[in-house]
Amino acid sequence: xxxxxxxxxxxxxxxxxxxxxxxxxxxxxxxxxxxxxxxxxxxxxxxxxxxxxxxxxxxxxxxxxxxxxxxxxxxxxxxxxxxxxxxxxxxxxxxxxxxxxxxxxxxxxxxxxxxxxxxxxxxxxxxxxxxxxxxxxxxxxxxxxxxxxxxxxxxxxxxxxxxxxxxxxxxxxxxxxxxxxxxxxxxxxxxxxxxxxxxxxxxxxxxxxxxxxxxxxxxxxxxxxxxxxxxxxxxxxxxxxxxxxxxxxxxxxxxxxxxxxxxxxxxxxxxxxxxxxxxxxxxxxxxxxxxxxxxxxxxxxxxxxxxxxxxxxxxxxxxxxxxxx
Amino acid sequence: xxxxxxxxxxxxxxxxxxxxxxxxxxxxxxxxxxxxxxxxxxxxxxxxxxxxxxxxxxxxxxxxxxxxxxxxxxxxxxxxxxxxxxxxxxxxxxxxxxxxxxxxxxxxxxxxxxxxxxxxxxxxxxxxxxxxxxxxxxxxxxxxxxxxxxxxxxxxxxxxxxxxxxxxxxxxxxxxxxxxxxxxxxxxxxxxxxxxxxxxxxxxxxxxxxxxxxxxxxxxxxxxxxxxxxxxxxxxxxxxxxxxxxxxxxxxxxxxxxxxxxxxxxxxxxxxxxxxxxxxxxxxxxxxxxxxxxxxxxxxxxxxxxxxxxxxxxxxxxxxxx
Numbered sequence: 001x002x003x004x005x006x007x008x009x010x011x012x013x014x015x016x017x018x019x020x021x022x023x024x025x026x027x028x029x030x031x032x033x034x035x036x037x038x039x040x041x042x043x044x045x046x047x048x049x050x051x052x053x054x055x056x057x058x059x060x061x062x063x064x065x066x067x068x069x070x071x072x073x074x075x076x077x078x079x080x081x082x083x084x085x086x087x088x089x090x091x092x093x094x095x096x097x098x099x100x101x102x103x104x105x106x107x108x109x110x111x112x113x114x115x116x117x118x119x120x121x122x123x124x125x126x127x128x129x130x131x132x133x134x135x136x137x138x139x140x141x142x143x144x145x146x147x148x149x150x151x152x153x154x155x156x157x158x159x160x161x162x163x164x165x166x167x168x169x170x171x172x173x174x175x176x177x178x179x180x181x182x183x184x185x186x187x188x189x190x191x192x193x194x195x196x197x198x199x200x201x202x203x204x205x206x207x208x209x210x211x212x213x214x215x216x217x218x219x220x221x222x223x224x225x226x227x228x229x230x231x232x233x234x235x236x237x238x239x240x241x242x243x244x245x246x247x248x249x250x251x252x253x254x255x256x257x258x259x260x261x262x263x264x265x266x267x268x269x270x271x272x273x274x275x276x277x278x279x280x281x282x283x284x285x286x287x288x289x290x291x292x293x294x295x296x297x298x299x300x301x302x303x304x305x306x307x308x309x310x311x312x313x314x315x316x317x318x319x320x321x322x323x324x325x
Numbered sequence: 326x327x328x329x330x331x332x333x334x335x336x337x338x339x340x341x342x343x344x345x346x347x348x349x350x351x352x353x354x355x356x357x358x359x360x361x362x363x364x365x366x367x368x369x370x371x372x373x374x375x376x377x378x379x380x381x382x383x384x385x386x387x388x389x390x391x392x393x394x395x396x397x398x399x400x401x402x403x404x405x406x407x408x409x410x411x412x413x414x415x416x417x418x419x420x421x422x423x424x425x426x427x428x429x430x431x432x433x434x435x436x437x438x439x440x441x442x443x444x445x446x447x448x449x450x451x452x453x454x455x456x457x458x459x460x461x462x463x464x465x466x467x468x469x470x471x472x473x474x475x476x477x478x479x480x481x482x483x484x485x486x487x488x489x490x491x492x493x494x495x496x497x498x499x500x501x502x503x504x505x506x507x508x509x510x511x512x513x514x515x516x517x518x519x520x521x522x523x524x525x526x527x528x529x530x531x532x533x534x535x536x537x538x539x540x541x542x543x544x545x546x547x548x549x550x551x552x553x554x555x556x557x558x559x560x561x562x563x564x565x566x567x568x569x570x571x572x573x574x575x576x577x578x579x580x581x582x583x584x585x586x587x588x589x590x591x592x593x594x595x596x597x598x599x600x601x602x603x604x605x606x607x608x609x610x611x612x613x614x615x616x617x618x619x620x621x622x623x624x625x626x627x628x629x630x631x632x633x634x635x636x637x638x639x640x641x642x643x644x645x646x647x
Contacts, residue, residue, distance in 0.1 A: 042513040143601075157603075158377075187376040187540060188584040193598040195586075214514055217543075217586030241590045258518035259588050260547035268525065269547070271518035275483050291515075 004208035005176045006030040010068035021280035025232045036209040038223030046232040047212045051178045056085050091121040094169035098181040100161035104153040111149035117171045136167040159190035180212045228252050231287040238313040248315035250292045294319045331534050332365040337397035339387045356606050357383040359558035370535040372549030380558040381538045385504040389421040422495035426507035428487035432479040439475040445497045464493040485516035502534045542585050554578045557614040564640040574647040
């Protein structure tokens, strides 16, 4: 299947207090056309920085893209001029952020904000713009769009604001949509609607979606393939069903076991001990070693490469074949 | 389980005034908690779930009288603590504690861990200053922190560790009842499991009683003996945890449960997507407050408010159609 977007060996660092710290180390992932690719991991694993790199929104300095390629439509995004990038961003590649309330500008109406990217990227009249905005609001399921168009962000609930964000992101029918924790700030009842909406739009518009989340439940429901990230690296990658049924990295197993099940109760959960190491203090060898139940001497010396264990199933673990759920 | 009642609330209400105009006249009330009855037995965990804005946190805070109730009664053990003055309330304060959602905002950044955990002991004049250090050290061990945490400040700790400090502080006065207000929702998935385990261990060790507030139904299901579902300031369903998840009777509970994503790609869930948002608690809808969003509402629902009634075996529900 053809990739809409391909990230190859991306490395990003941030410097603070004169010290350079690598937060994303050699991440590769590809998003096929019309598919939803999930990225899971905990805070600090580099998932948001990866997404921001695709949008070229990493603040430089302190951030710096050290190496790698991000291929879109035959070109490397990392080498585009600012001007070319602007014509891509919000137009052919869009992003939805986690905090809908703080991502909207409080002094402009909903109609203005959605219309902004239309005005910027498409050559249309005011009247056409208004029609498009109304269509978009209808598309994302906002009732009474004619009156909503005049609302300011503070007049909207969290779920509504997220729908407005999605409408903005979709304004120019992007080929790639990056959704960074799009439902984390929302209630479960609203979450279901937003996920359904993203999936529905993918089918109708043939978008490729990169869905970033910490919730494996969401991944199981909507993603076609999954990348598991830990401490700035991809540690496992497979199609969704395979990853959940036969995980081949102890971190993935740990994440799966950490989720309380609606059907079991009041037993101890198999928690992963310890915490994610902070960037800059990664141990030599495997970065998961201190929390891993399968750790051996080799893990402390040599870093396991991401290698294919069964067809299409990649894991970065020396003992991948011994991993059981 | 010996069902000795520890906490009982009757028709508990908490309204917040809405002021408007130049004279700041009270023009209306936000009915955050609107007539809730509940009993919690010794050693039991009652889970409290619902969407944001449904009044979960207000209910938790009102039960331990961090907020003064507008109406209704609160009993702790056999004693009515509703109208007690702050000084007469003091002996009860020791017995009821709270752990908040945000471990970053709930610890004073200028206090050392030792003083944070010992603060309650100082205020309630328990033990001598010499003994306190030993008590704090023991508490830190209990919640899984090392002794070298004593002279450090909150910012030196991760979210999970901070929550452990907050739990140590709550345990310092040997409480019987702890309100856990979304204590794990700000934490990473792998750390959430550690803290859930800690809550379960502590309960067994000290025979604690919890009111566990969370919007995460998976977590509540895991830790609770009974679960109450709140909607717009009212409890709409209250049942033993297993029963509630196997056999939800209220349409709102059904929607909530069906909305939880399941980490199993083979399970196709039937999602019911609710229409609209939670209505304003200032002017809740007439009749059953869920009727405008309810998929099965009938005429009666918009005019007659359903009572919370026993549908058999202690399964309480307020729905005309259940």
